[in-house]
Amino acid sequence: MTKVCQIGLFGLGTVGTGTARILLDQAELLARRAGSRLELARVCDRHPDDLRGLPLDPGRVTADVRDLLDDPAIRVFVELIGGIEPARSVVLQAIAAGKHVVTANKALLAEHGSEIFAAAAEAGVAVGFEASVGGGIPVIKTLKEGLVANRIETVAGIMNGTANYVLTRMTDDGLAFDEALAEAQRLGYAEADPTFDVDGIDTAHKLAILAALAFATPVGPADIATEGISRLTPLDITFAAEFGYRIKLLAIARHRPEGLELRVHPTMIPADHLLARVEGAANAFYLVGDAVGQVLLHGPGAGQMPTGSAVVADIVDIARGIAAGVPPCGGPFEALAPVPLRPMEALVCRYYFRFSAKDRPGVLARIAGILGDNGISIAAVIQKGRRSRAAVPIVMLTHEAEEARVRRALARIDELDVVTDPTTVIRIEDPATLAASANAEVTPA
């Protein structure tokens, strides 16, 4: 075996270090599996003197990415610096130079995926992006290849480990949101600025990538109705449990006759559903295909070695193609074409509301009246103990209602003088709706 596939690595941070470690430590195993030796030819990082304890030849480490782009021997360019610029320009330059690209950059692909995939298709190079969603879980490969025989009907899941860690601690140990988040930060589970994670933005980036792939349509974060978890309280979690639910930050892309439904928000799911059982920093992806039915993938959604595992899997796929004499093609296997999106206002589901109201007679009647005016019918109400003059929580579960009506009703309710804070809204997901598939079946043999 004398074939060599030369790799240029841009960004030696968390994921870059994990990727380099696997390439160096498992060189022999990977050469056998890839059909060629995967050589870490050059590494570029802002801090070329810090080798992160890796057995790298310092002569191969540079601060100038041109050293990678201009080296014609480098066939695979691995972008792991993160962020939009200069990542976008550099990736486009690598593609223009005829290099295959592997990236873990979900923000870049969510915002500029169409541009990058189009450039790659034109240049006849591959863009591997397994690591951009779900860390070490091969969800991209499953959608692109494993379920290739299916029309995908639903892609849903828990796609951000930080948010899920925070919710798990709130659920299992009754921590407040701020406490749980501070702990996640202490443990290195959350960035100093956790906004992307807890506000659902990172989740929306990942959903944008998966939805583009599953439904062959260009989807950007702006197309996704996105709400975070920062307004949830232990009270919501306790009430959810009383009704038999757990709260998760769910991403949902669902193909509907009226258009594609795209949303990220805290969601109540029945406590015995597999998605409700995803604990701590794990991720899970729930896919429904018309032939296969429901498939769930569960695992580490981030971390140095798991994400490195996904980056190296993409490198091996590309190297195998090169070794066979033919570059594997694409990004997504289909040209992206716009499909109609279903507006969030058209969503129909059951809702949980927690109203913060002054403890005065008639409050419940006024709230219920406004809901009734908007055609929203109440399935259950809980109003626990009176607490002197402070605001009290009133919790309600509705029957199925339309999001547009809910928004209109809540706008009026939140203006009432007796209502002290904006109402907390959690949508309730019905597993049967999530699983609905034209001709899926589950029978064993």
Place this chain on the structure above:
Amino acid sequence: MTKVCQIGLFGLGTVGTGTARILLDQAELLARRAGSRLELARVCDRHPDDLRGLPLDPGRVTADVRDLLDDPAIRVFVELIGGIEPARSVVLQAIAAGKHVVTANKALLAEHGSEIFAAAAEAGVAVGFEASVGGGIPVIKTLKEGLVANRIETVAGIMNGTANYVLTRMTDDGLAFDEALAEAQRLGYAEADPTFDVDGIDTAHKLAILAALAFATPVGPADIATEGISRLTPLDITFAAEFGYRIKLLAIARHRPEGLELRVHPTMIPADHLLARVEGAANAFYLVGDAVGQVLLHGPGAGQMPTGSAVVADIVDIARGIAAGVPPCGGPFEALAPVPLRPMEALVCRYYFRFSAKDRPGVLARIAGILGDNGISIAAVIQKGRRSRAAVPIVMLTHEAEEARVRRALARIDELDVVTDPTTVIRIEDPATLAASANAEVTPA
């Protein structure tokens, strides 16, 4: 797009019909994704007149498999008749004729995989076998490609939907084994002869295939210590629940310094573990890689359309390679080489025993004495109510013990005159042991 990939389908039963339906119904979608039109050129079945409601040209359906083997235009030969012969000979003939092969035949691959993969490697053709394990769940692709950067440390799971259905009904509804099995048969979940399913043989076939792939070693069913579920009673399930466990028919292949551990048997797992939550006819695969850590895949392990989904995914992979001008290679990506196996007698775990003993004074002391003589220490004992002169169940949980000692002790105990029936043994799986990995980590970001 004018490229065509001609397919020959051998066996138009459950899976064959699902495969044909997808190829015919989704022709356009598949052509886009595969880069060539997938043409169902010929179909062979013992009953060529029964078209199973498919829009097949009767002129393309034959009872003679030679019509497929001798047609040089057929590039992909899909074997879906099941069983060892004539499947084995026909597959070898197809390979010798330079055709790529796709098969769902776990029995064939478990028994003769090495022979078939070697022949394919020599002929330079691919053998796709995704459908042989886990129905529609892409577990083969995940092992071969998604986790290619990993040394696999553990492959475990629930690999037979029938057995899991029976156990689920026994657990959730207190049914006896026979009742649950009869129901599974009524519902079409179990064959008329369910031996393969409930005795763990089908599970062992699947484990053999996965272990060969994950550990690049030839493994046959005879290498796997296999026990079925037919001796379990609702009592065992109730006791397990009291101790916080659920009973599943688990397949486990674990890489250990002393050798490869291979076993299929009823297993107690903590009730909150994801594997304990796999319900009904579903399958689940639990994979541990040194870089990625723990990944779980869950979904339909069988059924016409899910299994057809996996068959077609293999066909598309092969067609893509052909369309690109290069046939994809292999079966497993590495040549199989023997590795030492760890004998079942060397297993160390905790055990559940249910003794059937006459209700006489001193029985417990005699049993405990024999266990003590063999160095097996007891963690808990339950002996419920005395029931006149009938045999009573005595249930015990042990601390960690070695299988060899357990077998010695039970052989003596089962010979006691006061013991009326062979002792029921259930091994208790510690999730930490199952998850143990050299450098796995799970951190989010």
